[in-house]
Amino acid sequence: MDMRLFQAAETGNINLLHHLLAQSSSILHTIALASNENPLHIASTAGHVEFVKEMIRLKPGFAKEVNQDGFSPIHLASAIGHLEIVKELLKVDRELCRLEGRNEWTALHYAASRGRVDIIREMLLACPESIEDVNVHEETALHLAVKNSQFKAIHFMINWITGMKKDEILNMKDELGNSILHLATWRKHRQVIEWVLGNTAANARDGLVNAVNQSGLTALDILLIFPSEAGDREIEDILRHAGGRRANDIAHPAVSVTTTDNRTPAIRGCSNRKYPNFAPEIILIEMDNRLFEAAQTGNIQILHQLLAENPFVLHTIELSSQGFNPLDIASTAGHVEFVKEIIRLRPDFAKQVNQDGFSPIHIAAALGNLEIVRGHDT
Numbered sequence: 597m598d599m600r601l602f603q604a605a606e607t608g609n610i611n612l613l614h615h616l617l618a619q620s621s622s623i624l625h626t627i628a629l630a631s632n633e634n635p636l637h638i639a640s641t642a643g644h645v646e647f648v649k650e651m652i653r654l655k656p657g658f659a660k661e662v663n664q665d666g667f668s669p670i671h672l673a674s675a676i677g678h679l680e681i682v683k684e685l686l687k688v689d690r691e692l693c694r695l696e697g698r699n700e701w702t703a704l705h706y707a708a709s710r711g712r713v714d715i716i717r718e719m720l721l722a723c724p725e726s727i728e729d730v731n732v733h734e735e736t737a738l739h740l741a742v743k744n745s746q747f748k749a750i751h752f753m754i755n756w757i758t759g760m761k762k763d764e765i766l767n768m769k770d771e772l773g774n775s776i777l778h779l780a781t782w783r784k785h786r787q788v789i790e791w792v793l794g795n796t797a798a799n800a801r802d803g804l805v806n807a808v809n810q811s812g813l814t815a816l817d818i819l820l821i822f823p824s825e826a827g828d829r830e831i832e833d834i835l836r837h838a839g840g841r842r843a844n845d846i847a848h849p850a851v852s853v854t855t856t857d858n859r860t861p862a863i864r865g866c867s868n869r870k871y872p873n874f875a876p877e878i879i880l881i882e883m884d885n886r887l888f889e890a891a892q893t894g895n896i897q898i899l900h901q902l903l904a905e906n907p908f909v910l911h912t913i914e915l916s917s918q919g920f921n922p923l924d925i926a927s928t929a930g931h932v933e934f935v936k937e938i939i940r941l942r943p944d945f946a947k948q949v950n951q952d953g954f955s956p957i958h959i960a961a962a963l964g965n966l967e968i969v970r971g972h973d974t
Contacts, residue, residue, distance in 0.1 A: 666698025894931025
């Protein structure tokens with residue numbers, strides 16, 4: 597891509613775009629010959645709404661293009677949280693929210709995994725069917741929100757699903773046979789369990805609370821197999837009150853599953869001596885190791901070097917499945933100056949909740965990092 601066109605998209609400079617078009621009317625048509633990314637990808641990442649509108653007017657086909665990393669413009673805008681850009685892209689084609697990218701993730705999947713409630717609302721308004729779309733691991737947007745502890749997004753989607761009389765979506769299972777109730781129980785999300793069971797029709801509740809995954813486990817089995825001190829008794833009471841039982845007490849045989857490595861399928865991302873195959877799952881791209889190192893050591897110089905190499909390095913973090921940003925890491929490590937610099941560059945990181953349900957200020961407060969807590973207040 598002509599570097600001047602890249603600069604125009606990166607800065608949202610429409611005048612420069614028109615100047616380049618005056619010099620070469622085919623400049624937007626020849627991009628595919630030189631680059632796997634188009635100006636709409638770049639402007640959607642940077643959040644330049646007016647530039648996005650102009651690019652859509654000139655080349656609406658750009659909205660459907662997936663770059664070399666497997667992301668379309670709407671994937672990028674949804675993950676980062678650019679609502680107005682998502683709205684403009686949906687005007688091109690409402691089905692864009694169902695466009696599959698890397699690992700068959702849709703824009704709704706990214707919005708759900710990052711807790712972007714306003715974007716989730718916009719997409720479900722434009723394309724209600726997208727709530728049923730699954731990725732390569734058979735995970736719905738609701739699965740991903742639960743796995744990433746995005747409680748506002750979970751609450752919104754559960755209310756939307758029950759309001760639309762689509763209760764069967766609450767019992768959709770991922771490739772390992774886990775419903776959102778299995779996942780919420782595993783993560784000890786009592787509030788989510790209450791939302792799911794409280795919003796399920798009485799005649800469907802038994803099938804939901806006693807559904808077995810591919811290891812033949814019900815939600816109650818998972819709770820009792822992986823005990824902790826985090827409110828297990830309250831969760832057990834909720835499950836049993838809803839009719840929850842152990843699989844051995846139900847006339848359900850364990851589901852037979854063939855695997856290539858002789859492991860017993862279970863829940864991703866968990867380890868336990870009784871079930872040693874419960875290994876962490878890593879999907880999609882991860883945070884640049886150098887950025888992780890910079891945050892961990894508080895090295896602002898490395899951070900600036902990475903930004904010089906890639907101005908969008910702090911924007912594409914949302915495309916990682918890990919759910920952590922550099923502010924989480926620096927707040928944990930106690931690097932005050934690094935925290936200040938990240939807040940200056942990406943203040944929205946301070947409001948993001950990671951997959952364990954903690955924001956940077958939760959982490960800093962728990963660890964007693966007073967100066968970092970104060971930094972979040974400025």
